[in-house]
Amino acid sequence: MTTEQPRRRAPGMSPDQRRAMIIAAALPLVSEYGTAVTTSQVARAAGIGEATIFRVFSDKEELLDACMAEALRPDHAVEQIASIPMDQPLADRLAEAAEALSAHLERIGAVAGALMASGHRRRGSSTGPAGRRGASTDLVKATADLFEPEAASLRAPAEQVALVFLDLQFSKARPGEGLSTSDLVQIFLHGALRGEPS
Structure with missing residues (x-):
């Protein structure tokens, strides 16, 4: 009989890594919807909870600004x-x-x-x-x-x-x-x- 190994959580991301991942998920949505994109859509695309977005962005406007800055890079x-x-x-x-x-x-x-x-x-x-x-x-x-x-x-x-x-x-x-x-x-x-x- 084998004993079940406890599940491990994936290693956490730094705030910068999480921010980059959210921006990457948001960019195609912003290109399609502009300011009408919702943080709920971004969260689904990134595979995270919506509240996670607001751990690294103060509001949706900051996320949109970050998407524009990323596009310019x-x-x-x-x-x-x-x-x-x-x-x-x-x-x-x-x-x-x-x-x-x-x-x-x-x-x-x-x-x-x-x-x-x-x-x-x-x-x-x-x-x-x-x-x-x-x-x-x-x-x-x-x-x-x-x-x-x-x-x-x-x-x-x-x-x-x-x-x-x-x-x-x-x-x-x-x-x-x-x-x-x-x-x-x-x-x-x-x-x-x-x-x-x-």
């Missing part, structure tokens, strides 16, 4: 860009970077659009140091690193070239409108004219 895009294989041609590296940036901007747009359309105004401030057009220093560095194998052929230092590339990405039309990612990369690398300049 470029960490995922930075990781994707930093993992691009450097043995590919530069055009392919830049196309992959452009796709990572597009996904980042779409996420920002989905969360910000849903919140703004439903009347939410952020109480918080900016989430960190940023360069031109909101590009974080980490994002600029990761993008500049893509140009390093061709550093001797660049018209300007890699960081300046990266900033121009990021400006182009941040200002391009929404996906499905205008030029493809490949076309944008080719124009960025080779200019608007075909063939050799006269």
